[in-house]
Amino acid sequence: MGNGHLFAGADAGIWRWRESTKSRLLMIAILACVILDAYATFVMDKKIAYAHFFFIPVILAGVWYYMRAIYVASFLGALHIFTSFIYSDFSLSILTLEAIQRALVLLAVAYLVGFVSGEHAKALLREEKRRAEEIRKRIKAERDNLKLIFESMPDGVYLISADYRVEFMNEVLRRIFGDHVGDICYKVFHNREEPCPRCKHPEVMKGKTVRWEWHSRRQNRTYDLIETPLRNADGSISKLTIFRDITERKKAEDEIRKLNRELELKVVNLEEVTKMKNVFLSITSHELKTPLTPMKAQLQMLQEGYMGKLSEKQENSIEIVLRNLARLDKLIADILDISRIEAGRIRMFFKSMNFNEAVKEAIKTQEALAKAKGIKISATLADLPDIVGDTERLQQAIGNLLNNAIKFSKKSGTVVIKTERSGEDNILFSITDYGIGISKADQKKLFLPFSQIDTSMAREHQGTGLGLAIAKGIIEAHNGKIWVESEPGKGSTFYFVIPMRQKMREKEVSYIKSK
């Protein structure tokens, strides 16, 4: 005999009906047998065979209620004997004996069916239990594995049940909070009497995975939390939380943000300073040039005899002043140019031009200097198509290179200029002097502003050290490249290559140095 509740669950197949249906059906079957017995005995005079119908409720009871079928068999058997006894006028007639025989058969059948069903049910149950146990073992093994992983993680891991109880805390957490498995999470972690207002527990319980940051004022630390629902073997849901202390990271991020802000401010400041410097330079150059105008005008008028004839000595004296005035004028212009180049704000006025003409004009501007030193300028100019460029500026660049070449040439030397096509789209300009040459170390600084090779030379050659830097700025503003090949003692060749076509024609272009 077993527990009806326990066995009920082991029913299988079509017999898996509801308990109430089964018991109703059984009652109906038993009642039907009772009525049938009474009818067959007292109405039909036992002239029909009906006793075999009794097997129906007995078998049903055996299948559904196992050994309890014996009760049903006993009841129906007893009823059958009794009715037969009454029919036989309360004597032990053949009928009564037959009835006893049938009752015994009923009992036997009840026992058999009940036993077999019961054993079958027990076997099924054992199998299910075994399977359930296997699953439980597997889940436990997985859980233990998980726990091992959690224990070895550097992050804090904990499991909270639906009712806020701590089911598991890993080593990291135990170290911080102590072992509080079984306690209420908000008490353990937050020392609160009720769930935290920002707690994601309700969301997670609904099946959502949440990731968020929590700042603990108590500890003054910030944590990154990942909270996810975990389904248990029994179907309940626990909240798995993995959290990481990101205080240091946040500090670093804040530091970076702060540095960025400072940098931005510095950049803005720098932009302001550069703007101011440019405005200052524009104004200053105007102010510096203004007195030069009447100075030059007056001296030239003197020189040209507007104020009367001059003696030779007076003429020479004026010549010296004018020469230095020109130097001053050039210096101011160069300083303005270089400051604009450095600020990336030198403007080119591109239009169609003849490059060789620009070379010739540049040569003209340096003729006096060349003549004074006895330097011969030889130019081999290839037949070039018109290009797009800023005539004045290219002339300035070539002039600066030529000026340099003349200054560093020996007396009565030669300077050779060459122009040629380079590939399909470019022009190559080169200027060679046979002067003192430039060492590899100096070559590196050559195109920087104010880097004359040494100060004594600078003084001797009356240079400002800006010519090459300006030339570089102009060439680069033409999307070109400038470089030098030199050997100390042998001389130097300066090259630059520029494209024949510029992207913008007949419009001023703003040259941005580094983009």
Added chain:
Amino acid sequence: MSKMCERKTIMIVDDEPDVLLSVAQILDANNYRTIKARDGQECLHKLKTESPDILLLDIMMPGLTTKEILREIEKDSRLSGMKILFLTAVHLQEAEEEDLFAFKQVVGLIGKPFSVRELLDSIEKAIQR
């Protein structure tokens, strides 16, 4: 060298007295009639009664801006034949330069400090336009 043909009138406008004086000296010596003005206001005032052939205009002066001066000149049909040359110490890199050259009467620019020759050549070229 002075021109032997009819005497042309040149108005010089510059806020620097020495520049004004020097330019006037050069032009006077070269047989030009000169009118001086120290700023835009004085220039426009004098232009009401004078019709110079050439106007030498400094472009960085206090008071009225160059554009304002040019706009006023444009309005006066009497002055439509006057040619304008800019005198400038600053290398004009502002976009403004294009705007200034958009005025029809502007024919050129003389960079300061200029040489006597440059000044006279520019003026001669302007007259012949």
